[in-house]
Amino acid sequence: MEQLLDTFYAQPLWLQSLLGLTLLFTAALLVNYLLKHVILRIAAPYLDRNTRTIDKAAAWIATAAPLLIISRGIALVPNLPDEVYTLVRNSAQALIVISVAMAIVKGLTYANELYERLPRSRNRPIKGFVQVVKILVLCGAAIILISVLIDESPLLLLSGLGAVTAVLLLVFKDTILSLVASVQLTTNDMLRVGDWITMPSMGADGDVIDISLHTVKVQNFDKTIVTIPTHRLVSDSYQNWRGMSESGGRRIKRSIAIDQNSVRFLSDEEVIDLKKFKMLKDHLTAKHQEIAEWNAKELAGEDAPVNARRLTNIGTLRAYIVAYLEWHPRISDKFTLMVRQLPPGPQGLPLEIYCFTDTTSWGVYEGIQADIFDHLVAILPEFDLRLFQEPTGRDFDEALTR
Secondary structure, eight states: OHHHHHHHHTSOHHHHHHHHHHHHHHHHHHHHHHIIIIIHHHHGGGSOTTOSHHHHHHHHHHHHHHHHHHHHHGGGSTTOOHHHHHHHHHHHHHHHHHHHHHHHHHHHHHHHHHHHTSGGGGTSOOHHHHHHHHHHHHHHHHHHHHHHHTTOOHHHHHHTGGGGHHHHHHHTHHHHHHHHHHHHHHHTTOOOTTOEEEEGGGTEEEEEEEEOSSEEEEEETTSOEEEEETTHHHHSOOEEOHHHHHHTOOEEEEEEEEOGGGOOBOOHHHHHHHTTSHHHHHHHHHHHHHHHHHHHHHSTTOOOGGGSOOOBHHHHHHHHHHHHHHHOTTBOSSSOOEEEEOOOBTTBEEEEEEEEBSOOOHHHHHHHHHHHHHHHHHHGGGGTOOBOOOOOHHHHHHHHHO
16 A cells, blocks of 8 residues: 555656546546446335436435535645636535535425325415425525635625615516415415316416416316416406315306297186196196185276286296206206396396206206206297297298298
8 A cells, every 4th residue: 555655656746636636536436326326226116106206306416425525535636736626626516506406406396296196285285385495495506506616605695685685576576476376375275276267368268287386277178278377366356166166066047038029918728728737737726726816805896807917928937947947857956946037128038047957067067958948948839938039031031921
């Protein structure tokens, strides 16, 4: 060993430095190889196989070890000029800072992935908070990196941040707004991944597929993806259909326009004829008895039919629709059900159906709604009622040929 040292120191100074650097970098490369190609491969079966993120984090940590050897071992290289010593040491330390920062970032990503595997992650996503921590880690790493490269204390850089605070606030304005919005969305449970939202101002009408610090991604039903700034979901208005989905029922609120010229009283013969409807029989019997008792009491001695109470075809239709909806197997009995008249106008007399289906599936819901209105439109002639619609060219042709 002494002979080797004597031989080493007998060499020229520049050769001593070159040999020292060669040995140092060889040791660093050897450590790098052992960590990445031996130790990590041995540890691979014990790591999480559902993601590659943890492997990347371990690789960044393994990268820091040989760099640490270089930053510490460079002082042992003899006869090295101060400029070269400083350059190698600072460069190695800067790369260590980058490696450690990236390892922490990957570790945070892995922590978020683990959390997203939990059932409660759908209600309380932490991706926005994780991204904030990543930004803080990278900002801190940038400060330390600059201080290492210029060989000054990080406190010197921090002391000068006060002068550029306004600039930083301007640069990170969207990040700050998004951070506040992300906290509000999460703590108030305003939005979850999987929610169906409608936001016309942003062209969004679909399911939320991702919530991050700066953006929320919505996949519309036409399979396009809309990216919404997170803070817009707090400052602007949007509609969240989660309540409908969780209730188990979806509302039908649609009207049919009745031609007002077809509304009239029913004769006794027509009332008897309408009793053939099973769903109207009890209603007509009770209503006929009620009207007969009222007329007998209030119109005693009068025979003018104009003063008597009588059944109307549209009132009987309303009773039929209510009975039909109550009978319908796909209309829920847990929610409001009613049939009402809206104010009449130039477009006829609107008869609105208000009820809820027993499913929230869009396709099934539309099928139930269509079946109901198919039946109602077809049943109108039984009550001698007509739908109102604007006259078409065919209507004018038929009028001219009469």
